[in-house]
Amino acid sequence: MKNHISAFLIALSILYTQNQAFTQGVAINAGNIPPDPSAMLDVQSTDKGILIPRMTLSQRDGIINPANGLIIYQTDNTPGFYFNSGTPSTPSWQMVGSNAGAGSQWINNGSGIHYSDGNVGIGTDNPVSMLSVNAGINVDQSDSNGFGSLASALTFGQNKRVGIASNRSNQGNVQKGLDLYTGSLRRLSIDSTGNVGIGTTSPQYRLDVSGTARFNNIIYATYRLGIGIPDPTYPLHTSTGYFNTRVGIGTIPNSSYALDLSGSSRFQGNMRVTGNLTTEGNLLVQNNRGIVRSNSGTQYKIVPFSFTFSINAGAGVGFESGAISYGETFSGTPRVIVAQITTASGTSGYLGWLNIIPWASNSSSTSFYVTNVGTGTLNLSTVTVACLAIGPQ
Structure with missing residues (x-):
């Protein structure tokens, strides 16, 4: 009887002690150090760690009604610490930490990635915009962007109808140049030789425009300019020349004339004048054998x-x-x-x-x-x- 009374008193003492420990927090250490007042569980050691439940992906998904914030260590399918960010009825398991494994969104490799007040810097620790890159950017490294596709291009807007993509051949993934898209259609193409096409994907010249072009200022050609002529042989070569107001050759055209020439001119065919023919010098025909020739200043x-x-x-x-x-x-x-x-x-x-x-x-x-x-x-x-x-x- 005495032994039974003693066991009962010991059990009461243990329950009281445990209740006190749970109320104040639990400390696990080798030196009987009390727990930190802010912690329910305070584990301290200099030569040991802590193990939480380890399980496979299928075992993790088999947990019934996992609590929000429940943590486990997953041993397969991208191992790492996972926590339930959802609800017990609709769990959503997320990997813990920014460097927790191959599946992490951010994996540090040196000190090349920096985050500062909402801006991300790559190669710089002082990003001045949402994304600042202090080196080149490679798009479509795996050559996965196909012909006429913006799948791996640099795109703009939610619908991704505007972008920049590599020019591909419809015979396969052969990179030929660069394309600019609007409305999901290629509008400007630069081929592998540097030819630029507007309205055409196969430019044959340094600038090849399919459609109407407008220039509001100066067009300067240092060699030859062909209009309607693919291979001009003269500085200005047109198939059917037409100018709406004035043309000056060798001079700025005078406002009184539609055609103002400075220097000798040659007409190899018939010339028709519907108004007066006025000359400020002699009118010569066949090397001074003219119809009328005046040696004075009077016409x-x-x-x-x-x-x-x-x-x-x-x-x-x-x-x-x-x-x-x-x-x-x-x-x-x-x-x-x-x-x-x-x-x-x-x-x-x-x-x-x-x-x-x-x-x-x-x-x-x-x-x-x-x-x-x-x-x-x-x-x-x-x-x-x-x-x-x-x-x-």
Whole structure:
């Protein structure tokens, strides 16, 4: 009986002691050091660690209603410490720590990755934007981006319809250059030789534009410019040239002219002028064998006109006509030239007996002296002679 009483008293003492320990926290150490007041469990050792339950992935997922915050060590399928960040009914197991294993989002390798106030720096410890990289960035290292795909490209926006991707051949993953996408379509392509295509994925020239292009400022070509000509042979070579306002060649075009040339010009075909043809020098044809040539500062002009008359005169007899108008007025007295007889009708004599001499010419008209230089009577009812007046404008 005495022994039973003693055992009962010892059991009560142990229960009291345990209750006191749980109330104050539990300490496990080799020196009977009391637990830290802030800890429910305080384990201290200099040569031993602590083991929590170790289990496989399937065993972990077999835990019934795991508490939120429950920790286990998983031994397979990316081993590491995991905790339940979900609820007992809907657990969500997450790996613990930023360097806990191969499955971690961040694995330190030296000191190249830095986080500062929401900015991430790679290769720099002072990132100035959300992501700052102090070296090159490699996209699609595994060459997985296929033809016409933005899967492994540098994309923008939630729908990923805009991006930069490597130019791929539809014959396989052969990198040919660089493409810029908008609306999920390739808009600008740079091929492996450096040719740039806009609206075409196979540029044949340094700049190959398929469609309408607009330049609001200066186009400068140091060699040749071909418009409608793939291989120009001249500094400006067009298939059908058309300029809306003014063109200057060798000079800035004067506002009074649609075409302003500085230097010699050559026309190898017909030239048509629908208005006046004005020259500020001589008008030359075939190396100075021109139609009209002036050695003064006055421009010359040619005016055709005709002289019609009748004659009935014996040998050596003639007459003087009245004033015959040129049809235009000159600034000075022109030279009058009698050309061919265009019409003639009569009853006697020969046309070769006619002698027609311009007489008393002035700026607006001339007279003619007509003489029968034959040996008999010259009787012509109608004679028309083509004439030219050549003089200052």
